[in-house]
Amino acid sequence: MASSEMNTGSLSEGLANLAMVFLPVSGYVDQYRKFQKTKSTEGFSHYTCGILLYCNILRIFFWFGRRFETALLWQSIVMIIFQLVLLHKIVSLGSTQSLPKSFFTYSTFQDYIVNLAKLVGALCVGMYLFGHQDWWIEALGTMALGVEAILPMPQAIGNFRTKSVSGISLAVISTWFLGDAFKIMYYMQTGAPFQFLACGFVQFAVDVVICIQLVLYRGK
Numbered sequence: 001m002a003s004s005e006m007n008t009g010s011l012s013e014g015l016a017n018l019a020m021v022f023l024p025v026s027g028y029v030d031q032y033r034k035f036q037k038t039k040s041t042e043g044f045s046h047y048t049c050g051i052l053l054y055c056n057i058l059r060i061f062f063w064f065g066r067r068f069e070t071a072l073l074w075q076s077i078v079m080i081i082f083q084l085v086l087l088h089k090i091v092s093l094g095s096t097q098s099l100p101k102s103f104f105t106y107s108t109f110q111d112y113i114v115n116l117a118k119l120v121g122a123l124c125v126g127m128y129l130f131g132h133q134d135w136w137i138e139a140l141g142t143m144a145l146g147v148e149a150i151l152p153m154p155q156a157i158g159n160f161r162t163k164s165v166s167g168i169s170l171a172v173i174s175t176w177f178l179g180d181a182f183k184i185m186y187y188m189q190t191g192a193p194f195q196f197l198a199c200g201f202v203q204f205a206v207d208v209v210i211c212i213q214l215v216l217y218r219g220k
Helices: 002-038 047-065 070-092 109-130 134-149 153-162 170-190 194-217
Strands: none
Touching: 002 070, 002 170, 047 070, 047 109, 047 134, 047 153, 070 109, 109 134, 134 194, 153 194, 170 194
């Protein structure tokens, strides 16, 4: 009986870990398909890719300093890979060429890679110099989850300015809403660092705002 309960518990834990790794990226698969179908990225903020790339790179370095759940490390790796694929698609459609020059806005995919390489290089130097210092590790965690917490905000602000939700994949919004609710429960269950929990609550609050916008602006 005890063995059966242990196996059931291990299976549930394994499924929860798999969900944490792949659930966050599932909505972006649908967004990619939408790009393929419409040949347009209208309604989708490319800053979403930038935020996810930056925060997940930071989170990987945070993991090296403070070994939290391995599933969260793999989640970051999978998310980085797919956001690079998504960003390449956005650039190939020429969606960033008409945008005014600003932070994380380039006309070629190579420029984005150089930008991210500079970030990785700076973090490697930081880890070499301060990797043994608790303040540095905690700062990495705060920056990583702080950046991630603002993930839905550009989309919410863009929706408010245009009074429109056209071009947005409902799968992405559903993934944000359900995924963030799941993440909060997962973080509480696994005892993840405080930064993860704070990030989850902020994201979920903005998710609610976007869901309200979907109702208010639909059809406009």
